[in-house]
Amino acid sequence: MVTACIYLPFEKEASIIKRDLFNSIPQEWVKSEAGHNEGFFHHLKTSRGFLDQLYAVWKHNQCDYVGFSYNDVFLSLAGREYDKDIAKAGITQSDSRSFKWRENDLLSVIKVSENFIPRLYALEDISVVQDGDTIASFYKRKTGKDRSLKQLSELIKKAYPEFYASFDDVLNGKTLIPCNVFFLQRNLLNEYCEFLFGLLEKISFSSYQDEYVDYYLLSLILFTTYFTNGNIESLSFSAPAIYVSDYLRISNDLNSRNIVKSVLRKEKIIRYTSPKKVLYGA
Template identity: 30%
Template sequence: MTMYVISHKMFDYDLPNGYQPLLVGADFNSNPRGYLADNTGDNISRQNKEFNELTGLYWMWKNTTDPFVGLSHYRRYFSPHSFGKRIGGRNAMYLWLLAFGRTHPVSEEELQAMLKEYDWVVAYPEDDSKGKETLREQYIRGHYEVDLEHTREAIVKLYPEFTNSFDGVMNGPAVMAPYNMFYTRRELMNDYCKWLFDILFEVQSHTDMTGYDTYQRRLYGFLSERLLNVYLHQQRNVKIKYLTVFNTGDLKRKAVIRHLTNRMGITEKN
């Protein structure tokens, strides 16, 4: 198995067995430690500013053969800790850290055990709108609506059988498994990647980014977060394991308390 850890720079974190750093945007970023790089073989490394971690995913798809494969980030990892099936996401992670003070990435043994029962491991679904928006409304609030329209058009053209799933997910509650993180079997990742990149390259052929700032140019990374959820929604018979994600920058107690109070709408008194 390999859990590829996507990064645009060198980083210091004690990775478990089976975790492998993968430098993305390697055509633009230095690599003094000799990480695996997304600019070898069949690649789209030069499009990293638009595709973000997806240049790493594309490289994984085209240039590796691991029978079990996953994607995480240099700051974000799946945690084995939770408060049960009904409580997950960042709130659960912050509560765990407040109570126990530490966590760690899920091990390769734990991931392998999960795939004996489940088909996909993805991030616990989150809703930052607190039930006030649809996923479509949430996207439009932060990005350009025309790109979402192009995405639907691409699905209708290339994979019309996914249209109802796209509409159902986007017009449903603003809940999604975020971060483009996953762990699964090779054949399932291959199927997903073909579907995903077919759609994104079709969207790209109709997209004009004139006037987009650096943030909005990360378009395909934003779209793919939603599309992973559309893809999984369509797979009626797959079993999905949801894991809470932790950020290595949020492990200190002061940061944990700040995040919890902010998410509960509590502000500090002067």
């Protein structure tokens, strides 16, 4: 029997979704890990991306497939025309909120692919940028210093040389995966979290007191580095990665109510206004 769970940091998010694959993260997991490594865990807790919660899921979860979502951002399987077995003819409000992730859907989902991540977004679609901003210059302008990026570069070059070129491409590029949201096989989750938290922990113990380290932004840089590295055979996907849907513009005001409105508005355009001209889904 295949087991899976998509974890959410807050109970209220799990209750909004109302689907059996979605569960709030047991807080005893978080408290347990906080007690083991208080200093590092404090740094993770300051992150807007709930890295402390993700760390706890990594250490305690035993499912075959593991998902993680936060800030009302969810991977969507609804309405994808090229997957007839998991697409729906009409998008209801309930479907918009669940984004088609249910236990009954699981076998159909993993036939398409066993690993799902968001797509790359242009930096200007994620945050306010200046002309010519790369990921590296954006980080430096946001935090005031780029010492953490230089440290990461040296650490990756030494410990993960197979990821060094990918890391360099991300820093000098203008695209980023905007959130640590995913649905992965457990072994791939383990590999990714060892990479992510191993590097962040080294940064946390070597950072200077006068330097603000944006662990959330660093985690997005590392997430993008890891999953856009096409040279690593174990990271290949059996199908293109499922995107956070194009109609979800990643911003600070993104919430489930806006998601529902966007989906229903898109559905109306497709069904009534211009059914042949609008391509729906990823």
